[in-house]
Amino acid sequence: MNRLYPLFLLFCGIAAAQPSEYKQWASFDGKASGEVPRVYANPAAMKGLRGGSYTDGAAIVWDLSAAKDASKRRIDWMVREGGKWEFARAVDGKVTIKPPDEAAAKCAACHAGEKARGGVFNVLPDWNREAATRYLDARAKQWSEWSVAKAKGGSCVSCHTTLLYLLARPEGPYAAQFRSGLQTRLDDSEQKQTDGASVEAVLAALVLGSDQAKARMWTKQIKEGTARGSFPWYSLDLDPWESSKSAYWGAALAAVAAKGESAPLTEYLRREMPGQPLHHRLLLLWAGTLNPDEANRLREEAWSKQADDGSWTVDALGPWKKEGTNATAFATAYTAFALQRGAADCADPRMGRALDWLRRNQNAETGSWSSTSMNKSFPADSMQIGFMDDAATGFAFLALSSKSCADR
Numbered sequence: 001m002n003r004l005y006p007l008f009l010l011f012c013g014i015a016a017a018q019p020s021e022y023k024q025w026a027s028f029d030g031k032a033s034g035e036v037p038r039v040y041a042n043p044a045a046m047k048g049l050r051g052g053s054y055t056d057g058a059a060i061v062w063d064l065s066a067a068k069d070a071s072k073r074r075i076d077w078m079v080r081e082g083g084k085w086e087f088a089r090a091v092d093g094k095v096t097i098k099p100p101d102e103a104a105a106k107c108a109a110c111h112a113g114e115k116a117r118g119g120v121f122n123v124l125p126d127w128n129r130e131a132a133t134r135y136l137d138a139r140a141k142q143w144s145e146w147s148v149a150k151a152k153g154g155s156c157v158s159c160h161t162t163l164l165y166l167l168a169r170p171e172g173p174y175a176a177q178f179r180s181g182l183q184t185r186l187d188d189s190e191q192k193q194t195d196g197a198s199v200e201a202v203l204a205a206l207v208l209g210s211d212q213a214k215a216r217m218w219t220k221q222i223k224e225g226t227a228r229g230s231f232p233w234y235s236l237d238l239d240p241w242e243s244s245k246s247a248y249w250g251a252a253l254a255a256v257a258a259k260g261e262s263a264p265l266t267e268y269l270r271r272e273m274p275g276q277p278l279h280h281r282l283l284l285l286w287a288g289t290l291n292p293d294e295a296n297r298l299r300e301e302a303w304s305k306q307a308d309d310g311s312w313t314v315d316a317l318g319p320w321k322k323e324g325t326n327a328t329a330f331a332t333a334y335t336a337f338a339l340q341r342g343a344a345d346c347a348d349p350r351m352g353r354a355l356d357w358l359r360r361n362q363n364a365e366t367g368s369w370s371s372t373s374m375n376k377s378f379p380a381d382s383m384q385i386g387f388m389d390d391a392a393t394g395f396a397f398l399a400l401s402s403k404s405c406a407d408r
């Protein structure tokens with residue numbers, strides 16, 4: 001009984017002037033037809049809703065308080081206590097049904113009929129890790145066989161496909177081959193002075209992490225002028241990583257690899273921060289170049305752009321050369337990942353909502369998360385049409401695999 005007590009207090013109006021606690025929990029639309037209730041579940045209940053079991057303290061609120069039809073407005077809830085569910089209802093802020101009322105026993109009787117699911121009618125899909133793994137491995141295989149990506153010692157490392165593969169599947173069947181290609185080119189005594197060589201040096205420092213790779217990266221660093229501290233980068237008018245502003249994102253990646261080693265790099269990131277797309281600045285959380293106040297502000301800026309359903313549109317992370325691209329899966333996965341690497345609180349319900357959005361939006365057939373190019377439309381049977389899916393899937397895989405954040 002005592003676990004119901006805080007909820008009773010809430011509904012008795014004591015907390016009416018503040019946001020009610022349950023509204024901070026993970027939530028989703030209920031199954032009912034007609035007016036759709038919002039269902040809220042605390043972390044213990046979320047475990048059960050995803051197919052686990054319900055432990056004492058699990059609580060689920062079924063909220064129709066905003067129904068258009070006033071006669072339907074109510075809040076029903078159930079709390080797990082002593083190995084069984086206790087049921088209650090509130091109408092207009094007043095508790096109308098509570099244990100041991102006969103009406104509460106009727107709620108329990110009907111819910112008990114849903115035995116296989118522990119007395120709960122709604123279920124939430126979990127994500128399909130095997131299907132996502134199959135997708136990533138299949139794309140890595142295609143990349144390794146793609147003639148366009150051929151490079152000395154193997155295939156080139158791309159931001160969209162290979163980098164994400166190496167981060168998400170470092171032990172995957174193609175990872176060693178991509179790393180050894182990078183190593184072959186590091187060992188090559190003949191060095192090119194191209195943007196591509198600089199980009200690769202940064203990516204190699206990030207994924208190989210060796211002193212040799214970092215030393216190579218520093219040889220590419222720009223020593224003077226307004227870009228001092230940063231690295232030559234592709235500018236091919238391709239958002240989000242190869243456009244005129246992408247050098248900032250590249251420098252932030254370098255800072256992740258450098259772990260604070262270069263003062264000119266940190267200064268560059270600080271100096272050029274104003275006006276950078278949120279997408280680029282988010283990497284500073286991972287790089288650790290901000291002081292605690294700045295990091296806090298950046299995290300709050302990211303949360304403030306989150307949609308009610310837990311997602312981020314890619315426009316919310318802009319500005320970009322083109323608006324309105326549907327790359328929501330990519331933007332959501334990337335932002336959740338960056339916030340996780342940037343020490344966001346995993347208990348924050350906003351993280352829960354982001355991860356639940358990802359769980360609900362995996363393509364059941366392909367195992368991937370779909371996003372559209374921010375630049376152009378590629379032919380349906382091309383390798384290129386999958387690049388943003390590769391990135392979205394890699395980041396979603398990483399965000400949903402986070403032990404601390406996804407196990408809640």
Ligand code: HEC
Pocket residue numbers: 148149150156157158159160199234238239240241242372373374375376384387388
């Ligand atoms: C050298 C190995 C490599 C190959 C091969 C490669 N990429 Fe890309 N690439 C992009 C972005 C961003 C796009 C745009 C994707 C989109 O529009 O969906 C792109 C698009 C492409 C396209 C389509 C270009 C067009 O204009 O039609 C090809 C082909 C491609 N990449 C191949 C970021 C990168 C980055 C990040 C710095 C690296 C490294 C990178 N790419 C490395 C590589």
Ligand code: HEC
Pocket residue numbers: 030031032033037039060061062076077078087088089097103104106107108110111119120121122123
């Ligand atoms: C005749 C069967 C029945 C009775 C009686 C009943 N429920 Fe339910 N309940 C359902 C069904 C079916 C759903 C799922 C539909 C939906 O989400 O809109 C549900 C959903 C819920 C949920 C969300 C969790 C879940 O199981 O999906 C809560 C909380 C809940 N009911 C509480 C109550 C309370 C409190 C009472 C009594 C005041 C009650 N229910 C009476 C059938 C019943």
